[in-house]
Amino acid sequence: MAENVRVRYAPSPTGDPHIGNMHSALFEWLFARRHGGKFIVRIEDTDQERVVPGAVESILDGLRWLNIDWDEGPLVGGPYGPYIQSERLDNYREMAERLIRQEDGYRCYCSRERLNEMRQEQERRDQPTGYDGRCRDLSPVQRQEMEAQGGPSVVRFAMPRSGTTRVQDLIHGEVEFSNELLDDFIILKADGFPTYHLASVVDDHLMKISHVLRADEWLPSTPRHLQLYRALGFTPPQFGHLPMLLGPDRDKLSKRHGATSVLEYRDQGYLPEAVLNFMALLGWSLDDRTEVMSAETLKENFSLERVSRSPAIFDQEKLLWMNGLYIRELTAEDLAERLTPFLERGLPKELLPVDRDYLLRIVPLIRERIKLLSEAAEMITYFFQEEVDYDPADLVQRGMDQESTVAALRLARDEMTAVKVFEHQLLEDTLRAAGTTLGLAARQFFGTLRVAVTGRTATPPLFETMEVVGRERVLSRLGTAVVRLTSSN
RNA sequence: GGCGCGUUCGUCUAGUGGCCCAGGACACCGCCCUCUCAAGGCGGAGAUCGGGGGUUCGAAUCCCCCACGCGCUACCA
Numbered sequence: 001m002a003e004n005v006r007v008r009y010a011p012s013p014t015g016d017p018h019i020g021n022m023h024s025a026l027f028e029w030l031f032a033r034r035h036g037g038k039f040i041v042r043i044e045d046t047d048q049e050r051v052v053p054g055a056v057e058s059i060l061d062g063l064r065w066l067n068i069d070w071d072e073g074p075l076v077g078g079p080y081g082p083y084i085q086s087e088r089l090d091n092y093r094e095m096a097e098r099l100i101r102q103e104d105g106y107r108c109y110c111s112r113e114r115l116n117e118m119r120q121e122q123e124r125r126d127q128p129t130g131y132d133g134r135c136r137d138l139s140p141v142q143r144q145e146m147e148a149q150g151g152p153s154v155v156r157f158a159m160p161r162s163g164t165t166r167v168q169d170l171i172h173g174e175v176e177f178s179n180e181l182l183d184d185f186i187i188l189k190a191d192g193f194p195t196y197h198l199a200s201v202v203d204d205h206l207m208k209i210s211h212v213l214r215a216d217e218w219l220p221s222t223p224r225h226l227q228l229y230r231a232l233g234f235t236p237p238q239f240g241h242l243p244m245l246l247g248p249d250r251d252k253l254s255k256r257h258g259a260t261s262v263l264e265y266r267d268q269g270y271l272p273e274a275v276l277n278f279m280a281l282l283g284w285s286l287d288d289r290t291e292v293m294s295a296e297t298l299k300e301n302f303s304l305e306r307v308s309r310s311p312a313i314f315d316q317e318k319l320l321w322m323n324g325l326y327i328r329e330l331t332a333e334d335l336a337e338r339l340t341p342f343l344e345r346g347l348p349k350e351l352l353p354v355d356r357d358y359l360l361r362i363v364p365l366i367r368e369r370i371k372l373l374s375e376a377a378e379m380i381t382y383f384f385q386e387e388v389d390y391d392p393a394d395l396v397q398r399g400m401d402q403e404s405t406v407a408a409l410r411l412a413r414d415e416m417t418a419v420k421v422f423e424h425q426l427l428e429d430t431l432r433a434a435g436t437t438l439g440l441a442a443r444q445f446f447g448t449l450r451v452a453v454t455g456r457t458a459t460p461p462l463f464e465t466m467e468v469v470g471r472e473r474v475l476s477r478l479g480t481a482v483v484r485l486t487s488s489n
Numbered sequence: 490g491g492c493g494c495g496u497u498c499g500u501c502u503a504g505u506g507g508c509c510c511a512g513g514a515c516a517c518c519g520c521c522c523u524c525u526c527a528a529g530g531c532g533g534a535g536a537u538c539g540g541g542g543g544u545u546c547g548a549a550u551c552c553c554c555c556a557c558g559c560g561c562u563a564c565c566a
Contacts (some may be wrong), residue, residue, distance in 0.1 A: 190564055244560075289502095310559090463524085
């Protein structure tokens with residue numbers, strides 16, 4: 001299959017790029033790349049009512065963010081365009097007419113009301129639901145009469161009434177369907193637009209798609225598609241149905257479960273490479289232990305044989321862990337760059353803009369302390385403020401009192417005023433000695449200094465932090481701490 | 490209701506007849522490191538492989554039945 005592998009991602013522009021959808025796109029893309037084939041994006045906007053303005057852009061944004069590139073499709077074009085179904089209506093009409101001519105299709109004049117009643121009746125009697133085929137056997141005269149009335153009609157496909165349709169699925173193996181259980185589904189709607197079934201079959205053929213990879217929910221309609229290929233005289237592509245993504249309650253992943261748009265993950269501070277890596281592991285594995293791998297490795301090793309048949313639950317916890325892992329591997333420059341938009345959003349406006357060189361000194365201190373880019377702003381405000389705020393009582397560590405705390409702050413200030421270079425190693429040596437002089441444990445002395453300098457009880461290593469904050473502000477904050485302590489009672 | 494798919498630690502997974510009284514990862518717990526918080530290291534707990542029958546010297550792996558979950562059953566994709 002090395003020659004001419006052509007795989008398509010066919011989203012319908014009904015909203016944001018859903019993570020489950022992107023998961024399919026990822027597998028399709030990886031398959032195409034693995035086999036040196038083409039990855040095609042095709043917009044399936046055949047349901048006019050569900051089309052959401054801006055959705056196409058969002059979907060493409062999602063792909064671009066994840067670095068999933070497409071060879072043919074919107075924006076890039078290609079030899080089999082247009083890649084938007086609403087611009088290809090003639091193809092579907094032509095094929096529908098051809099099917100009618102061949103008597104593999106027919107016009108159906110049944111009203112929605114009749115269809116609803118029929119379905120309700122079937123449900124009430126616990127019968128299988130589906131179109132009863134009434135218009136299939138209309139005589140030519142009856143047909144003429146219906147046409148003369150000029151009412152709305154749709155085109156249905158005339159399914160074989162017996163026999164079986166076998167699907168050779170690349171992932172599930174052979175799956176058999178009994179034709180008599182499949183009804184005459186609609187292929188062309190009253191508004192002249194095709195349904196998914198017709199449009200995807202026609203386009204997959206016209207676009208020379210070699211492998212139809214899509215989510216598992218499509219497996220039940222594959223026999224219909226196979227019958228369309230047969231009736232149209234097209235050679236069907238190979239099919240592979242990918243595992244779906246579920247929420248923690250095992251229901252199809254939806255908004256109820258939290259973020260479902262890949263763009264939300266972007267905005268929450270996830271790294272695209274982490275999301276990509278994580279998604280690849282949902283329903284696919286390289287081996288029994290490799291989990292962290294680049295897109296490059298994925299593209300070289302992806303294979304359908306290792307795609308699992310069972311659905312996967314989207315585990316945010318593990319994604320978060322992996323995101324932290326990827327953040328820790330970033331260079332300071334890279335992380336600073338990626339952090340900037342989040343800081344511009346999360347830092348108090350008066351502290352902006354962020355000085356890049358200064359940020360570069362802070363980044364190594366927080367790199368292993370954030371799991372999301374969005375966590376940084378809150379964590380580093382004291383690097384930018386002049387003074388920090390806190391409850392003076394926090395200065396007094398366990399086993400200390402106000403007097404010893406003030407003494408500690410004063411000695412620290414004296415020592416740090418005297419120190420030649422305001423550098424962390426020197427600060428540490430000096431202050432450890434001071435701590436001994438004071439008879440304080442490291443956690444007591446440094447705990448006091450930490451609160452005085454940062455206003456926090458948990459921060460990056462104290463001495464590195466003070467070095468970056470700088471002598472002037474450190475000394476000033478120590479002075480402030482003494483004032484606060486002595487004036488608070 | 491019908492049809493289809495699926496079922497290994499809480500979760501993602503490895504496993505395709507003996508290497509498995511089931512391996513890795515996240516989460517969880519403990520210890521170490523340590524100025525706090527992380528990160529990291531080490532260790533622990535956690536799956537009678539959905540249940541029941543078979544086949545076989547031997548089954549998570551093959552067959553059958555059942556149960557459960559999910560999907561489809563639209564002039565939605």
